[in-house]
Amino acid sequence: MPRKTTRQSLTPAREGRAARVKGTKAQGKADAKAIHGQLPQWTTAEIAEAFRRFEAANPSPRGELEHVDPFTLLVAVVLSAQATDAGVNKATPALFALADTPGKMVKLGEARVRALIKTIGLYRTKAKNLIALSSKLVAEHGGRVPHDRAALEALPGVGRKTANVVLNVAFGEPTIAVDTHIFRVGNRTGLAVGKTPLEVEAKLMQAVPERYRLHAHHWLILHGRYVCLARRPLCEKCIIADLCKWPGKTTNTPASVSSSA
Numbered sequence: 001m002p003r004k005t006t007r008q009s010l011t012p013a014r015e016g017r018a019a020r021v022k023g024t025k026a027q028g029k030a031d032a033k034a035i036h037g038q039l040p041q042w043t044t045a046e047i048a049e050a051f052r053r054f055e056a057a058n059p060s061p062r063g064e065l066e067h068v069d070p071f072t073l074l075v076a077v078v079l080s081a082q083a084t085d086a087g088v089n090k091a092t093p094a095l096f097a098l099a100d101t102p103g104k105m106v107k108l109g110e111a112r113v114r115a116l117i118k119t120i121g122l123y124r125t126k127a128k129n130l131i132a133l134s135s136k137l138v139a140e141h142g143g144r145v146p147h148d149r150a151a152l153e154a155l156p157g158v159g160r161k162t163a164n165v166v167l168n169v170a171f172g173e174p175t176i177a178v179d180t181h182i183f184r185v186g187n188r189t190g191l192a193v194g195k196t197p198l199e200v201e202a203k204l205m206q207a208v209p210e211r212y213r214l215h216a217h218h219w220l221i222l223h224g225r226y227v228c229l230a231r232r233p234l235c236e237k238c239i240i241a242d243l244c245k246w247p248g249k250t251t252n253t254p255a256s257v258s259s260s261a
C-alpha cells in the first residue's frame with residue numbers, strides 16, 4: 001500500500017467540520033490571554049506526553065518545501081517568508097532548473113530570478129537577496145551552504161528562523177524554528193508561552209525532551225497548519241486536546257492517535 005504523505009494524512013482533519021469555537025469575541029479574548037502569558041505553562045510530563053503522541057501519529061515528519069540539497073533548501077526557505085510553501089513549490093521547479101547552485105544563480109541574474117519568482121510575495125526583495133546571498137556563498141564559502149549559524153545569519157535575507165530550518169533539515173541539528181504556526185500553538189496551548197518568537201524558541205529548547213527536539217519543529221508546524229488553525233482550530237481532531245490550556249477550545253477529549261506516516 002503506498003505511503004501517505006504528511007499532507008494527505010492530515011487532509012481529512014482540514015476537511016472535517018471546523019470546531020464551533022465559542023464565538024469570535026470569546027476566541028479573541030482567549031488568544032489575548034494566551035499572548036499575554038496568562039495561561040499555565042505545561043508541566044514536563046505534559047510536554048513529554050504531547051510529543052509522545054506526535055511521534056506515534058507521525059514518526060518521521062517532513063517539511064513541505066521541495067528541495068534537493070542545502071542550497072535549494074536555503075533558497076526555498078528564503079522564498080517562503082510571508083508566503084505559503086505551496087506557492088513556493090509552484091515557482092521553484094523552473095528556478096532550480098536554471099539555477100540549482102549559487103554560481104548558476106549569480107549567472108542567471110536578478111532580473112531573470114525576479115521574473116521566475118514573481119508569483120511569490122515580496123519577490124523583488126527576495127530576488128535581490130537570492131543574488132546577494134549566492135554571491136556571498138561563492139566568494140566566502142566555496143559555493144557551499146555553511147554549517148554554521150553565524151555564517152548563515154550573515155547571508156542577505158537570512159534571519160534566525162531561516163538559519164534554524166537549514167540547520168535542522170539540511171544538517172540534522174535539533175533546532176526549533178519558530179514561525180507563525182509554532183508561535184500561535186506554543187502560546188495558545190500553553191506549551192511554550194512567550195511574547196516573541198525568540199522567547200518561545202528558548203522555552204521549547206529548554207522544555208522539549210532531547211529525543212523529540214529534532215522533529216519538534218515539524219510536528220508543531222504541521223499541528224498549527226492543519227489542526228490548530230488560527231481562526232477555526234479543529235479541536236475535535238486534536239490529539240493533544242486534553243493537554244491544551246486554551247480557554248477557547250471546544251473539547252477536552254483527544255482524538256485517537258493513529259500512525260499516519
Ligand code: SF4
Nearest residue numbers: 228233235238241244
Ligand atoms: S484543543 Fe488542539 S486544536 Fe484546539 S486549540 Fe487546543 S491545541 Fe489547538
